[in-house]
Amino acid sequence: MNPNNSVRVRELSLSAISAAANAAKENMMPYFQQLIAMLQTYLVKTENEDIVSLRSQAIDTLAAIARTIGKENFMPLATDTMTFALALLEEADDPDIMERFYDSILSTEEVIPEFKEDVINVPALDNEENEDQEIDIENSDGEDDDLITLPATV
Incomplete structure (x- = not known):
């Protein structure tokens, strides 16, 4: 990641850090502060073309670590x-950065829904699943008749 190295070498280094983070998971913690300090170099407002060109990869690497x-x-x-x-x-x-932002905002990857065990889900009476079900009115006990609303005919 030395600034004396070419942009391509630094880009490949950032990519390698992402891959290592994905493989090592929480085992990256001993290196976390050092990695964040290194990434901050690329996550600042600057006109330096090298840093600007590496920013997308640095953001991707930060996301992998996070x-x-x-x-x-x-x-x-x-x-x-x-x-x-x-x-x-x-x-x-920078359209490259903006595209990644929009993709990450819209992405549901890595999103894990949390459910409370004490919540009871009651299915809606008019959902699509119920629309296609046939009702056996011949063998019905008439108990749910007040829930069915027939359209008025003109």
Whole structure:
């Protein structure tokens, strides 16, 4: 990641860090502070073309680290990360970065829904699943008749 190295070498280094984070998961924690310090070089507002060209890969690497080290370990950086993201949105002149932002906002990858065990789901009476069901009115006990509303004929 030495600035004396070519942009391509640094880009490949960032990619290798992403791959290592994806493989190592929480085992990256001993290197977390050092990696964040290194990434901050690429996550600042600057006119340096090398840094600007590596920013997309640095954001991708930060995202890989954030996903793999766990929410509780990354939370202290959440405010700084959001501040950086909003600053990038304000200067939105790099279509590569903007496309990645929009993709990440719309992505449901890595989103795990949380359900409470004490919540009881009651299916809606008029959902699509029930629309295609046939009702056996010949063998009905008439108990649910007040729930069925027939359209008025003209």
